[in-house]
Amino acid sequence: VFVPKSLSLSSLSIPPRVINAGKSQHNEDQACCEVVVVDRRCSPRCNPVPKECTEEDLCFHYWGLFDGHAGSGAAVMASKLLHLHICDQLRDLVDILQDSSPPPLCLPGILPSDALPRFHLEKAVSHESLVIGAxxxxxxxxxxxxxxxxxxxxxxxxxxxxxxxxxLGKVYVANAGDSRAIIIRNGEIIPMSREFTPETERQRLQFLGFLRPELLGNEFTHLEFPRRIQHKELGKKMLYRDQNMNGWAYKRIEEDDLKFPLIYGEGKKARVMATIGVTRGLGDHDLKVYNSNIHIKPFLSSPVSRQVRVYDLTQYEHCPDDVLVLGTDGLWDVTNDREVADLVVRSRGVLKERGWRLPNDKLGQAAPGRGTATVGMGPGPGGAQGPPDQLPASPTRGVRNPGT
Amino acid sequence: VFVPKSLSLSSLSIPPRVINAGKSQHNEDQACCEVVVVDRRCSPRCNPVPKECTEEDLCFHYWGLFDGHAGSGAAVMASKLLHLHICDQLRDLVDILQDSSPPPLCLPGILPSDALPRFHLEKAVSHESLVIGAxxxxxxxxxxxxxxxxxxxxxxxxxxxxxxxxxLGKVYVANAGDSRAIIIRNGEIIPMSREFTPETERQRLQFLGFLRPELLGNEFTHLEFPRRIQHKELGKKMLYRDQNMNGWAYKRIEEDDLKFPLIYGEGKKARVMATIGVTRGLGDHDLKVYNSNIHIKPFLSSPVSRQVRVYDLTQYEHCPDDVLVLGTDGLWDVTNDREVADLVVRSRGVLKERGWRLPNDKLGQAAPGRGTATVGMGPGPGGAQGPPDQLPASPTRGVRNPGT
Structure with a gap:
């Protein structure tokens, strides 16, 4: 369990820490924040010694929130390594992102004399979309x-x-699962993610079950019914939804419809194959339906295993109360965006006087032991009014190659 | 080609007609408007004699716009029959929709004494979602x-x-393809559909190609590249997007990447398998890639072959200038929602004085021979201020069984 913490981009001179409230020694939830220097691919691969981020370097600030389940292993590993994978994906892009001309489509580039007339149909690719791809x-x-x-x-x-x-002036929020990020700007709430649950992803999951019935292991049906069907109801008509339907219709009940529905339950009780309530994430490679040999992982990843939203910090004016809030479902289940926005703005005042831990009990009552992180987006306490990338960013971290 | 026409719900006493501007005798585009009486399933199947819509009847008003390609056959057939299919799907629901209690999940219903304690997990299904399903x-x-x-x-x-x-007081807009419907209410534009094109549906199509590579016939790759790759570029790095990516990244070019991309081109030039620029619709069952045996239909339907949006007319106050506009891509390619809203409001004035055909040349210049239909949503010329369902609806049509 880690308690809410506040961290201004300008206050990164205080070493970023994830504070554990101490409810348990091993926590399934993890978090991470780092400043990462991206070395070019051609430079020596590892730099285990922390390195200052200079003006020539490509650096990024990073915050991660990992809501673990069925053990802490995946969350711990992801909290220690995901930013290094991001760094690794950015290595090829160091020069490209720092150059204002459009990214080359092909590397190494072809000579201009050889290129232009031949490709009358070329798609323009932005720097931003390269970061998203990375x-x-x-x-x-x-x-x-x-x-x-x-x-x-x-x-x-x-x-x-x-x-x-x-x-480089933009905030990229990537989400796989049912955590949520919001930006609070001048009291206004800007959603920066969407949740992936059996309910929000019903049609994708049903489509996969429809296309690949072998994944259902002869125990599940890809059709949805509003309740379990009893054997004696065979031949009657029951409401159902297929993978290509948003509405409901009646169908005559056949033997096959007596199988358990791939998606079943409502709200927080909705489950994929009666097992898991979140439909995207990392890990779960060995997760199977109870007492069977049916793997669930194929349903948790494709077609889009994560979603990236972009917020251009330079396009808006921010005040010291503006924050980015990251929370797991544990937080959002018991409260809403508005309440969190109000709470964070209130607690930031307390924070300045008392340090990291909140004396304000409100969140403790509302969401005991539920993961939250807030990141200040306004100018720092002593800083000038300007975008955060003009503020001193330290300490920095050398980046190792994440793979082994 | 049919010219813009205006039709108030209250003016349905004038027989609904689709006006053809006469540019060609056989037009690939078609339209239809009808008032349909839904007979119960148990009543005699066909009633070819037009029948008045009484208070006990379940009736719906219907407008359809069909943008044909590669022949007029599918558009003509759909314009004559789609509303009868909708009617047929609603037959089982006549009593359910007119009853205010929640729809039964199972038909025939089980006795109350036998039912309740057993099903602690039941999903509520609304009347609205039954109409969407139909x-x-x-x-x-x-x-x-x-x-x-x-x-x-x-x-x-x-x-x-x-x-x-x-x-029953609600407007349901269903779309399969790249036509568009908007409601103009007090000058405000309310989108009632989204377009389905190779660009908006790229990831769905790539996912299908990825899951079912046999559909690509060894001639296409499900990966997207920003331009065609030349054979001599093998081994270089090229920007690409996979089915689970919104951003772009570099990959080393392999032999397989020299195949033609499943989705290629930008904007109006984007095509699926270099053939078709729209990704959902009716018909096209024999459509193949030029000079090959590769069918395109599998990509045009699943997983969601149409989308239904609902607008509750009783929730808003409408004035006589409020309209619903249906247009094919021919219209939207050369103009935008705002211009169309302004044009329609202006032309409705002209219309009242001069009849159906527009003397205003603006649309003719902007979109020669491009399909548009507008439907008035306000009270009729002599009608009282009230929701359209209180206005007299006639003539009515007997409904035949659409299937053969």
């Missing part, structure tokens, strides 16, 4: 590493992953 | 009928289908 692939590599090393490193369970990268 | 299934049945009868009835090509059902 973060997306970093999630994929992280998941592959967990799969590869789960036996040797005893990586148990899975986790939702919510990661924030602040790079 | 419309969704009607689109499916329509497409199946086109497939079944395309040889005997010489049904050529395919079509986008945009259908509006006004039933």
């Amino acid at each position: 973060i997306e692939n970093a999630f994929k590599r992280m998941d592959e590493q967990i799969e590869r090393e789960r036996m040797t490193r005893l990586v148990a369970g899975g986790c939702c992953a919510l990661a924030v990268v602040y790079l | 419309i969704e299934n009607a689109f499916k049945r329509m497409d199946e009928q086109i497939e079944r009868e395309r040889m005997t009835r010489l049904v050529a090509g395919g079509c986008c289908a945009l259908a509006v059902v006004y039933l």
Whole structure:
């Protein structure tokens, strides 16, 4: 369990720490914040000695929140390594991102004389979409590493992953799971993620079950019914939803409809294959339906295993009360965006006087032991009014190659 | 080609007609508007004689817009039959929709004494979602009928289908393709559909190609590249997007990447398998990639072949200038929602004085021969201020069974 903490970008001179409230020694939830220097691919691969971030360097600020389940292994591993995977994916892009001209489509580039007339149809690709692609692939590599090393490193369970990268003036929020990030700007709430649950992803999951019925192991049906069907109801008509329906219709009940529905239950009780209530994340490679040999992982990843939203910090004016809040479902289940916004703004005042831990009991009552992190977006206490990238960013961290 | 026409719900006493501007005798685009009486399933199946819509009847108003391609067959067939399929899907629901209690989950219902304690987990299903389900299934049945009868009835090509059902105070807008519906209420624009194109549906299509590579016929790759790759670029690094990516990243070019991309081109030039620029619709069952045996239909339907949006007319106050506008891509390619809203409001004035055809040349210049229909949502010329369902609705139509 870690308690709410506040961290201004400008206050990164205080070493970023994840504070554990001490409810348990081993916590399934984890968090991480770092300042990462991205070395070029061609430079020596590892720099284990912390390195200052100079003006020539490509640096990013990073916050990650990992809501573990069925063990802490995946959350711990992701909290220690996901930012290094992001760094690794950015290595090829150091020069490209720092150059204002459009990214080359092909590397090494072709000579201009040889190029232009031939390709009349070329798609323009932005710098921003390269960062998004890097973060997306970093999630994929992280998941592959967990799969590869789960036996040797005893990586148990899975986790939702919510990661924030602040790079070159923009905030990138990537989400896989049911955590949530919001920006509070001048009291206004800006959603920076969406949740992935059996209810929000019903059609994707049903479509996969429909296309690949072998994944259902002859025990589940991809159709949804509003309740379990009894055997004696065979031949009657029952409401159902197929993978290509938003509405409901009646169908005559057949033998096959007596199987358990792939998606079943409502709200927080909704489950995939009666097992898991979150539909994207890292880990869970060994997760099976109870007492069966049916794997659940195929349903947890594709087609889009994470989603990245972008917020351009330079486009808005921010005040000291503006914050980015990251919270797991434990927080959002018992409160809402508005209440959290009010709470954070109130507690920031307390924070300045008393330090990291909140004397304000409100969150403790509302969400005991539920993961939250807030990141200040306004100018620092003594800082000038300006975008955070103009503020001193330290300490920095050398970056190792995350793979083994 | 049919010219813009205006039609108030209250003016349905003038027989609804689709006006063809006469540019060609056989037009690939079609439209339809009807008032349909839904007979119970148990009543005699066909009532070819037009029947008045009485207070006990379940009636709906219907407008359809069908943008045909590769022949007019599918558009003509859909314009004559889709509303009958919708009617057929609603037959089982006549009593349920007119009863205010929640729809029964199972038919025939179980006795109350036998039911309650057993099913502690029951999902509530709304009347609205039954209508959505009926419309969704009607689109499916329509497409199946086109497939079944395309040889005997010489049904050529395919079509986008945009259908509006006004039933029990609510407007349901169903869309399959790249047509668009907007409501203009007091000058404000309310989008009632989204377009389905290779660009908006890239990830769905790539996911299907990824899961079912056999559909790509060894000639296409599900990866997207920003331009065609030359053979001599093998081994270089090229930007790409996979099915689970929104951003771009570099990959080393392999032999397989030299295949033609499943999705290629930008904006209006974007195509699926270098063939079709719209990704959902009716028909196209025989559509193949040029000079090959690769079918395109599997990519045009699943997982969600149409989308239904609901607008509750009773929740808003409407003035006589409020309209629902249906337009094909021919209209939206050359203008935008705002311009159309202004044009429609202006032309409604002209219309009252001069009749159906517009003397205003603006649309003719902007969108020559492009399909548009507008439906008035305000009170009729001599009508009282009240929701349209209180206005006299006639003439009515007997409904035949659409299937054969």
